[in-house]
Amino acid sequence: MSPRKLGYVVPETLREASEFLREHAEHARVIAGGTDVLVQLRRRPERGRTDGLRWLVDISRIRGLAGVSSASGTIRIGALTTHEEIARNPIIRKGAPLLAEACASVGSPQIRARGTIGGNIMNASPAADTIPALVALSARVRLSDLGGTRDILITDIFEGPYRNLAQPGEILVEVYFDVLPPTCRSAFVKLGRREALAIARLSCAVVIERDGAGRVVRAAIAPGACLPMPARVSSAEEILVGKVPDEATIDAAAREVAEEMVRRTGVRWSTDYKKPALEAIARRAIWRALGVNVE
Ligand SMILES: Cc1cc2nc3c(=O)[nH]c(=O)nc-3n(C[C@H](O)[C@H](O)[C@H](O)COP(=O)(O)OP(=O)(O)OC[C@H]3O[C@@H](n4cnc5c(N)ncnc54)[C@H](O)[C@@H]3O)c2cc1C
Numbered sequence: 001m002s003p004r005k006l007g008y009v010v011p012e013t014l015r016e017a018s019e020f021l022r023e024h025a026e027h028a029r030v031i032a033g034g035t036d037v038l039v040q041l042r043r044r045p046e047r048g049r050t051d052g053l054r055w056l057v058d059i060s061r062i063r064g065l066a067g068v069s070s071a072s073g074t075i076r077i078g079a080l081t082t083h084e085e086i087a088r089n090p091i092i093r094k095g096a097p098l099l100a101e102a103c104a105s106v107g108s109p110q111i112r113a114r115g116t117i118g119g120n121i122m123n124a125s126p127a128a129d130t131i132p133a134l135v136a137l138s139a140r141v142r143l144s145d146l147g148g149t150r151d152i153l154i155t156d157i158f159e160g161p162y163r164n165l166a167q168p169g170e171i172l173v174e175v176y177f178d179v180l181p182p183t184c185r186s187a188f189v190k191l192g193r194r195e196a197l198a199i200a201r202l203s204c205a206v207v208i209e210r211d212g213a214g215r216v217v218r219a220a221i222a223p224g225a226c227l228p229m230p231a232r233v234s235s236a237e238e239i240l241v242g243k244v245p246d247e248a249t250i251d252a253a254a255r256e257v258a259e260e261m262v263r264r265t266g267v268r269w270s271t272d273y274k275k276p277a278l279e280a281i282a283r284r285a286i287w288r289a290l291g292v293n294v295e
Contacts, residue, residue, distance in 0.1 A: 006041075007055045017059055017171060018146045025168035028055035032080055033114035035107070036123040065118075065173060068092060076176040079118025083130075084109070086117060095179035098186035098205050098289075102133040105190045105200075118172045121157065124164045125199075132205035132224035133188050135232060139177040143170040158229050184209040184218070187288035189281050200225045202274065204257065204282045206289040208240065216240045221253070221286070226261045226278055233260045236282070245290060254283035 011017035021028055031037045037056070059065065059080070066080035068089045075095050077086065083103035086092050093100045106112050106120075106129050120130045121141060131154070139154045143166055154175070159165050166172070180186060186207045192198025203224035209217050219237040222230065236256035243249050258279035262271060287294045 006053065008058060009055060010058045010061055012061055012063070014062055014065070014144060014171065014173070015146075017057055017062060018144065018169065020055075020057055021169035021171070022146055024055050024057075027052050028057050028169075029053055030122075030171060031056045031058050032060055032116045032119045033082065035111050035115040036119055036125075059171065066116075070095060070179060073179050074176055075179055076174050077117055078174050079121075079172045080116050081118075083107075083112040083115050083117070083120070086130075087112065096133070096137055096177065096186070097180075098136060098188040098207065099130065099133040101188040102129045102190075102203075102205065105129050105188070117175060121154070121175065122164055122166065122172055124158050124160075124162050126161050126227075126230075127200045127203075127225040129188075129190060129200055129203060129224070131230050132203055132222040134175060134177070135222035135230050136186070136205040136207045136220040137177040137180075138220070139175050141175045142173050143167075144173045145170045149173070155230055160229065180207065181209070183211070185289045185291055187285045189285040189288065190224075191277060191281055202226055202278050202281055204278070204285040206282075206285040208286070208289040210290075214244045216243055216245060219253075221257060221282065223257055223261065223278060223282065226274060227264055233257050235260055240286070245286075250283060250286050250290075253286055254279045257282040 009020055011020060066078045068091050069076050070091045075091060083106040087100050087104035106115060117130055120128045134154045140151050141154055141157055142149050142151050157164050184207055188205045190200045190203040192200055205222045207220040211217050219240040220232055221236050222232050236253045239253040239256055258275045261278055262275055284294055
C-alpha cells in the first residue's frame with residue numbers, strides 16, 4: 001500500500017453521502033464492497049483514478065441501497081446488492097436467469113459475498129460479468145446526487161474501458177429491467193482461463209423469445225470482454241428473428257457475432273484466438289437460450 005494517507009468516511013444516508021461528495025467530489029472515491037477499489041489502490045493507480053485522491057466514501061452502510069424487488073413487471077436491484085445475493089435470489093433466477101448465471105460466475109465465494117452489482121457496473125471493466133447480461137436485458141441505471149436522480153440506459157453509462165459517464169459525486173442507486181416473460185429463455189456463457197476465480201476472456205449473454213410455433217420473435221445478443229464498448233449485436237439478432245432456428249441459422253448468428261467483433265475492433269494479435277472462441281461461445285449461449293445444452 002502506498003504511504004499516502006486517505007480519509008475514510010462512512011455516511012449512513014444517501015443525502016449525507018451526496019453532501020460529502022458535493023464538497024469533495026474531485027478528491028473522493030465511492031467504495032462499496034471494495035473488491036475493485038482496493039486492488040486498484042494497491043496495484044493499478046492508473047486505472048484507479050487515484051491522483052489527488054484524499055477520501056474514500058464507504059457507502060456500504062446506507063440503508064435502502066441493497067436488495068431485489070419486483071413490481072409491475074419490473075425488477076429492481078439496489079446498487080449494494082452482492083453477486084451472491086443476486087445469484088441465489090428467486091426473483092432473479094425466475095425473471096432474469098442469465099443475470100443469476102453471470103453473478104454466480106464472478107470470482108470466488110468471497111468475492112461474490114462482497115462485490116456489488118453497482119461496483120461491477122461503475123468500475124466499467126470490459127470483463128465485468130454482469131454488464132453483458134444487463135445489456136441483453138436492456139437494463140437502465142438510476143444515478144443520484146443532491147440535484148435529484150436521472151435514469152439512463154446501461155449502454156449509455158460507459159465511456160470506454162474503466163471509464164463511466166457519471167458526474168463526479170453521482171451515486172448509482174439501482175439498476176432495473178423488465179421481467180423476462182415465460183416465453184423467453186436466456187443464457188450467460190463465460191470463457192475464463194480456468195473454471196473458477198477467472199476474469200472473463202470472453203463471454204456472451206443471450207435472451208430469446210419464441211412464439212407458440214417456435215419462431216423467434218425477439219433476440220438480444222450481448223458479447224462481453226471483446227467490444228470497445230458494451231453493446232448488442234443487432235446484425236446477429238436479425239439472423240434469428242422470424243425463424244424457427246435450426247443449426248445453420250444458429251451457426252450463422254454465432255459467426256456474425258464474431259465477425260462483428262472483428263469489424264468493431266479491427267484485426268489484432270488476439271483475433272486468431274478470439275474470433276473462433278467467441279463464435280463458439282455465442283453458439284453455445286444461443287443454443288442454451290433455446291433450451292439445448294451443448295458443449
Ligand atoms: C480476486 C478477484 C476476482 C474477481 N473476479 C471477477 C469476475 O470473475 N467477474 C467480474 O465481473 N468481476 C470480478 N472481480 C471484480 C469485482 O469483484 C467486481 O467488479 C465487483 O462487482 C465490484 O464491486 P465492489 O462493490 O467491490 O466495487 P468497489 O471496489 O467498491 O467499487 C468499484 C468501482 O465502482 C465505484 N462504485 C461502487 N459502487 C458505486 C455506486 N453505488 N455508485 C457510484 N460508484 C460506485 C467505485 O468508486 C469504484 O470506482 C474480481 C475481483 C477480484 C479482487
